[in-house]
C-alpha cells in the first residue's frame with residue numbers, strides 16, 4: 382500500500398542515458414530487462430522511453446508481454462525469460478510479440494513456432510537447461526539463440542565453450558557483468574544498470590518536536606533532544622535505515638503502521654524535504670544499511686509512494 386505523502390520521481394532521461402551508455406560501451410545489442418514493472422519504475426514508461434535505443438525487451442512472463450503490448454513495437458527481439466506458460470502455445474507468444482525462453486525439449490517443440498530461445502543453466506539452478514540436454518532442446522525447437530543467467534565470468538566461459546558452433550546468437554551478461562568485456566558476447570541484458578540513479582524518493586517532515594523522554598513504542602532516545610515524524614510506515618514498505626534531511630544523513634529510528642520517527646536537528650522544520658533515495662543517498666547505501674540487495678531496495682522504494690515520470 383503506497384503512501385500518498387511519498388513522491389517517487391522517475392527520470393526517463395536518465396533511463397535513456399544509462400541504456401545509451403551501455404550500448405556505446407559494449408557495442409552489442411542491449412536487451413532491456415523490464416520485468417516486474419521495470420523494477421517498479423513503470424515498465425510501460427520505460428519501454429516507450431527506450432524504443433529508439435534498445436534491440437529488445439526482457440519480461441518475465443507472457444502475461445507481462447501482453448500487458449505491455451510489446452507487439453505494437455516492431456523490429457524488436459523480445460524475450461519472456463521466465464518459465465513458459467503451461468497453457469500457452471506458439472501463437473499466443475507470437476500474438477504478444479515475445480519469444481519464450483525454453484529449457485526442455487517438450488517446451489521447445491511445443492513453442493517452436495515462436496522462435497524460442499534456449500536458457501542454459503550455468504549455476505543458477507532454476508528454470509534452465511542442464512548442459513547435457515542442450516543438444517536435444519536445440520534440435521526440438523530448431524533454436525539458434527541461447528542465453529544463460531550468469532553472475533560470474535567462469536559461467537560465461539563455460540557457456541561459450543558449451544555452445545560453440547551450436548547457436549548464432551549468445552548472451553549472458555546482466556548488470557553485474559557489464560564491466561567484463563568477455564561477458565558481452567552478442568548482447569547484454571541489463572536491468573539494474575538501466576535504472577541506476579533514475580529514481581528519487583522523497584517525503585516531508587510532518588512534525589519536528591523537542592523530545593520529552595523515551596519516544597514511541599520502543600522508547601528510543603533522541604541523541605540531539607529533537608525528533609521528527611514522517612508520513613510513511615511499514616504498511617507502505619518503509620524499513621529502518623538512513624534518510625537525508627537538509628543535506629545531512631539522519632536515521633529512521635522506529636517505524637509504525639503509516640508513520641515513522643526520524644532523527645533531526647533543532648534547525649529542521651515541519652515541511653522540510655526528507656530524501657529516502659536520491660543522488661546523495663543511493664540504493665547501494667540503503668541496501669547495505671538494511672542488509673538487502675540493491676534490486677530489493679529499488680522495488681521496495683518504487684512501491685512506497687505516488688510515482689511521477691519526468692522527461693518522458
Ligand SMILES: *Cc1c(COP(=O)(O)O)cnc(C)c1O
Nearest residue numbers: 414462530555556570571572573
Ligand atoms: C533479471 C534478469 C536480468 C537482469 O539482471 P540485473 O542484475 O538487474 O541487470 C538479466 N537476465 C535475466 C535472465 C534475468 O532474470
